[in-house]
Amino acid sequence: MRVIRSLVVLAFLALPLSAQEAPPPDIDDHVQSVMREFEVPGIALAIVKDGAVVLARGYGVRRLGERTPVDEFTLFGIASNTKAFTATALGLLVEAGKLEWDAPVVDYLPWFQMYDPWVTRQLTIRDLLVHRSGLGLGAGDLLWWPPSDYARREIARRLRFIEPATSFRSAYAYDNVLYTVAGEVIEEVTGQTWEEFVEERIVGPVGMTHSTVRYSTLLSSQNVASPHARIEGTVRPVTPFTSDNVTPAGGINSGAADMAKWMIVQLDSGRLADGSRLFQPRTTWQLWRPVTPIPFGPPPPVLAPLERNSLGYGLGFNISDFRGEKLVAHTGGLPGYVSRVALVPGHRLGVAVLTNMESGAAFNAIAWHVVDHYLDAPEFDWLGAYVTRMAWIDSVLAARDQQTAASRDASSAPSLPLERYAGTYTDAWYGDVVIVYEDGKLEMRFSHTPSLVGEMEHWQYDTFVARWYDRELRADAFVTFALGPSGNIEQAKMRAFSSTTDFSFDFHDLLLKPARRH
Numbered sequence: 031m032r033v034i035r036s037l038v039v040l041a042f043l044a045l046p047l048s049a050q051e052a053p054p055p056d057i058d059d060h061v062q063s064v065m066r067e068f069e070v071p072g073i074a075l076a077i078v079k080d081g082a083v084v085l086a087r088g089y090g091v092r093r094l095g096e097r098t099p100v101d102e103f104t105l106f107g108i109a110s111n112t113k114a115f116t117a118t119a120l121g122l123l124v125e126a127g128k129l130e131w132d133a134p135v136v137d138y139l140p141w142f143q144m145y146d147p148w149v150t151r152q153l154t155i156r157d158l159l160v161h162r163s164g165l166g167l168g169a170g171d172l173l174w175w176p177p178s179d180y181a182r183r184e185i186a187r188r189l190r191f192i193e194p195a196t197s198f199r200s201a202y203a204y205d206n207v208l209y210t211v212a213g214e215v216i217e218e219v220t221g222q223t224w225e226e227f228v229e230e231r232i233v234g235p236v237g238m239t240h241s242t243v244r245y246s247t248l249l250s251s252q253n254v255a256s257p258h259a260r261i262e263g264t265v266r267p268v269t270p271f272t273s274d275n276v277t278p279a280g281g282i283n284s285g286a287a288d289m290a291k292w293m294i295v296q297l298d299s300g301r302l303a304d305g306s307r308l309f310q311p312r313t314t315w316q317l318w319r320p321v322t323p324i325p326f327g328p329p330p331p332v333l334a335p336l337e338r339n340s341l342g343y344g345l346g347f348n349i350s351d352f353r354g355e356k357l358v359a360h361t362g363g364l365p366g367y368v369s370r371v372a373l374v375p376g377h378r379l380g381v382a383v384l385t386n387m388e389s390g391a392a393f394n395a396i397a398w399h400v401v402d403h404y405l406d407a408p409e410f411d412w413l414g415a416y417v418t419r420m421a422w423i424d425s426v427l428a429a430r431d432q433q434t435a436a437s438r439d440a441s442s443a444p445s446l447p448l449e450r451y452a453g454t455y456t457d458a459w460y461g462d463v464v465i466v467y468e469d470g471k472l473e474m475r476f477s478h479t480p481s482l483v484g485e486m487e488h489w490q491y492d493t494f495v496a497r498w499y500d501r502e503l504r505a506d507a508f509v510t511f512a513l514g515p516s517g518n519i520e521q522a523k524m525r526a527f528s529s530t531t532d533f534s535f536d537f538h539d540l541l542l543k544p545a546r547r548h
Contacts, residue, residue: 051079054403061089064395064413068420069265070387072100072255074286077400078293078380086286092386093256093267102287103240105254106384107271109280109362111371114296114317116212116278117159117346119228121313124155128219131156131316138215143190149198150190158212159345161204162322166195170207171534172460176481176503177273185275186211191459192539202324202343206279206534213278224278235308236295238288245281246272254283255386257366261502265387268366268502280362286384289371293380296358297373318358318375320349332418335398335410352398353407361390363532365502370397379404391416430529439490445513448472451486451494455522455542463542474509495527504528505535519544 054060061073072090076083088100123129132154135142144150149164157163170192172178173185180188189207196203213224220227225243233241240253248254248270259268274281284292295302296317300309320342329336341350347358358373369384370393381400383393395412402410444451452467462477465486474496476482484498484506492511506527514520521544524537 051082051084051404053077053085054400057085057400058089060399060413061396064392065090067413067417068387068389068392068395069260070385070389070392071258071265072104072386073392073396074100074102074104074106074255074289074382074384075396075400076286076290076293076380076382078290078297078378079404080378081294081298083287083290083294086290088286092254094258094265100255100386101253101285103253103285105240105242105248105251105283105285106369106386107245107248107257107280107362107364107367108282108284108289108369108371108384109364109367110206111360111362111369111382112278112280112282113159113209114346114360114371115228115232115282116209116216116224117317118232118309118313119216119224120155120159120212121309121316121345122231123216123219124316125310125313129155129215135211135215138218139186139211142186142211142214145190145193146198149194152198155212155215156321156345157199158208158215160321160343161202161208162199163205163208164194164196164198164200165189165192165203165205165208166536166539167203167205168533168536169195169203169205169539170459171205171536172476172479172540173207174210174273174276175206175534176479176500177271178275178478179480180275180478182210182275183214186214188459202322204533206276209279210276216278225274225281228282232308233282235302236288237291237303238284241282241284241288243282244274244277245270245283246274248272248283251283253285255367255384257364258387259366259502259504260388261504270366271364280364284384286382289382289384290380293371293373293382297375297378297380317345317347318349320344324348330419330422332415332422335402335407352401353405355405361393363388363390369393372397372401374401374404377404391420427529434527442490444488445492446517446519451511451519453519453547454545456545457540457542460540462545463540496524503535505531505537507531507535507537 071094074088077085086102088104090100092098135153173180216224216227229243256267257270299311299314300307302308322343324341326341338350347360350357355374355376360371362369368388372381381397383396395416399412449467452465455463464475466473472486474486481500484496486494486496489495494509496507496509507524509524511519511522522542524540
């Protein structure tokens with residue numbers, strides 16, 4: 031969409047600049063070029079150096095079709111960049127003697143269980159944060175994504191029914207649900223909800239006066255960047271994610287000015303603006319120490335400067351290196367929002383890029399351009415490199431989807447009359463999924479997820495495709511039925527229809543068994 035080109039507005043801030051440093055001289059032009067190329071309506075950018083704010087600025091507009099600019103206080107969902115706040119909150123409780131990093135979770139939550147009783151006894155507070163529990167990638171996310179009616183504690187309780195994908199502490203697999211358990215730990219030992227504790231003990235003292243700690247507050251906030259995504263080929267506003275049942279994993283909303291304050295505190299080992307301490311250097315050491323190794327290979331040739339020597343997950347942060355310097359970083363993603371925070375401790379440098387459009391290429395092209403400036407690195411065209419890389423990725427994903435379509439036997443027919451597929455199916459950890467037969471068609475309804483409702487189109491043999499009525503989900507799914515010797519349905523399995531589907535739609539983890547016929 032070309033409307034962005036005429037609506038980019040800069041919002042300059044009345045924040046002090048570092049006396050020692052200045053932002054890259056081309057930063058405004060660079061950000062605008064990135065926004066045009068990747069069709070991002072609005073961006074918030076914060077740069078800190080040597081304990082001072084170098085830049086905290088808004089670019090573009092809060093919502094396509096409107097002229098209200100993004101400014102330094104405009105809120106964006108920072109999504110999984112919230113995980114560092116949850117880890118820091120636990121660090122405060124460790125410092126206070128109320129927790130131990132390596133104490134079992136069941137010491138604080140006696141009701142908590144994982145699938146394997148041995149893992150239940152061994153899983154520690156540290157394990158909640160470092161993605162090595164044995165759960166598969168995104169396992170259990172369907173309990174909360176898209177928004178469900180499950181409460182936070184019920185989500186945590188249902189982990190006992192999710193079978194592990196690997197043995198305990200043997201592999202890295204990113205998850206969100208154990209951060210929800212971490213929030214339950216905070217509430218148990220403090221008597222405060224995660225939101226109350228993080229707001230009182232972190233957000234307030236850091237001075238993040240415009241930030242909020244609940245997804246749901248976006249609806250009532252005045253200065254908010256509307257989320258956008260590419261829906262069926264067109265970038266447009268999408269419905270904000272507003273459920274609060276998994277906020278410890280990604281519920282904070284913030285802007286450039288407040289993220290600058292947060293990065294300064296992190297880079298100064300917990301020291302606040304008034305000289306007091308939010309936390310001690312020993313907590314920084316814990317947060318920034320890699321615990322779980324993450325497999326990695328060489329970067330694609332077009333992004334050669336991303337060559338790294340190490341990669342691991344600490345406590346709420348990824349720990350790696352960038353051009354030979356230690357890099358403490360994370361990204362975040364929600365419907366219509368993606369972001370990156372990158373800290374280079376050796377240079378006391380921090381960069382935060384918040385966007386209201388789903389383009390990781392955009393935040394990376396900006397973040398690495400800024401870091402290169404302060405490292406005095408050789409000139410590199412990050413924008414051009416990401417344009418090339420994304421074109422290649424898009425072509426690969428399109429080819430995969432075309433291959434899926436080409437392999438379809440459209441002449442095949444279901445084994446049973448359509449009405450025989452109708453019924454209530456139950457998965458041990460999710461609950462009920464209902465298939466109804468009406469007017470000659472099948473419709474699938476997830477009992478605890480209002481938006482997961484859609485018509486089932488026959489694909490081939492005993493496989494159907496659930497086409498969700500809410501097209502913003504971008505998560506249509508195959509549903510394959512298995513029949514027993516008697517011709518009755520014994521189970522159904524699901525998996526994402528497209529390779530572009532977000533990993534949090536973990537349909538593949540469901541094992542649906544008939545509960546009753548309709």
